Amino acid sequence: MRDPQPVDGDLVLSPLTPDDVHAHLAGEDDLLAHWLNGGPGTRAGAEEYIRHCMEQWATRGPLRAFGIRVGAERVLAGTVDLRFGAPGLAAGQVNVAYGLYPAWRGRGLATRAVLLACRYAAGEGADQAVIQVDPENTGSAAVAHRAGFTRVGRARDGNGDRFDRYVRDLSAPDRAGAPRP
Numbered sequence: 001m002r003d004p005q006p007v008d009g010d011l012v013l014s015p016l017t018p019d020d021v022h023a024h025l026a027g028e029d030d031l032l033a034h035w036l037n038g039g040p041g042t043r044a045g046a047e048e049y050i051r052h053c054m055e056q057w058a059t060r061g062p063l064r065a066f067g068i069r070v071g072a073e074r075v076l077a078g079t080v081d082l083r084f085g086a087p088g089l090a091a092g093q094v095n096v097a098y099g100l101y102p103a104w105r106g107r108g109l110a111t112r113a114v115l116l117a118c119r120y121a122a123g124e125g126a127d128q129a130v131i132q133v134d135p136e137n138t139g140s141a142a143v144a145h146r147a148g149f150t151r152v153g154r155a156r157d158g159n160g161d162r163f164d165r166y167v168r169d170l171s172a173p174d175r176a177g178a179p180r181p
Contacts, residue, residue: 006066006116011109012074013066013116016053020067021046023076027101031139062086064120068113070104077104080117084126087158092127093167098143105139111146118147122170131166132157141166 005014016024021043028041053065064082069075078100086095096117100110118129131144135154141164144151149166156162 012069016050016067080113094121094126110143114147129168132163
């Protein structure tokens with residue numbers, strides 16, 4: 001497997017590790033709990049999730065969960081997950097989910113992280129990225145737009161929850177003009 005640490009200046013994506021549990025739980029707020037995690041996290045739940053993520057990396061499974069790290073110290077600022085072959089995706093599509101901890105919001109980091117994750121996904125053979133956002137989650141919708149995604153419709157998931165679906169062709173250049181791998 002190629003080095004799974006995409007970099008953009010002071011921002012790097014790297015696989016989550018057990019050392020991230022405390023920072024992840026400390027960074028979680030009501031918005032992350034509601035929009036991304038489905039409820040408040042627990043230490044046991046975060047440890048199990050990170051173990052699962054590590055297994056997925058080791059076996060090249062469909063989930064690739066990255067920590068969004070910032071600065072020379074690589075401080076954990078949030079997460080971005082790629083899911084290849086998830087339910088509701090066509091062949092060649094990858095689902096992108098992301099969240100930043102409150103102290104890191106409003107700096108363009110989520111957009112940069114999504115673009116880096118898309119570059120990684122393209123390098124892994126994905127043709128199109130998909131972001132699914134609750135229509136009331138305007139912050140995540142704004143990230144999708146800034147990252148060059150186009151809203152293609154509204155649907156309901158298996159639980160009956162509504163979401164807006166955004167897609168981006170991964171062969172297109174990113175907003176900075178850099179071609180895809």
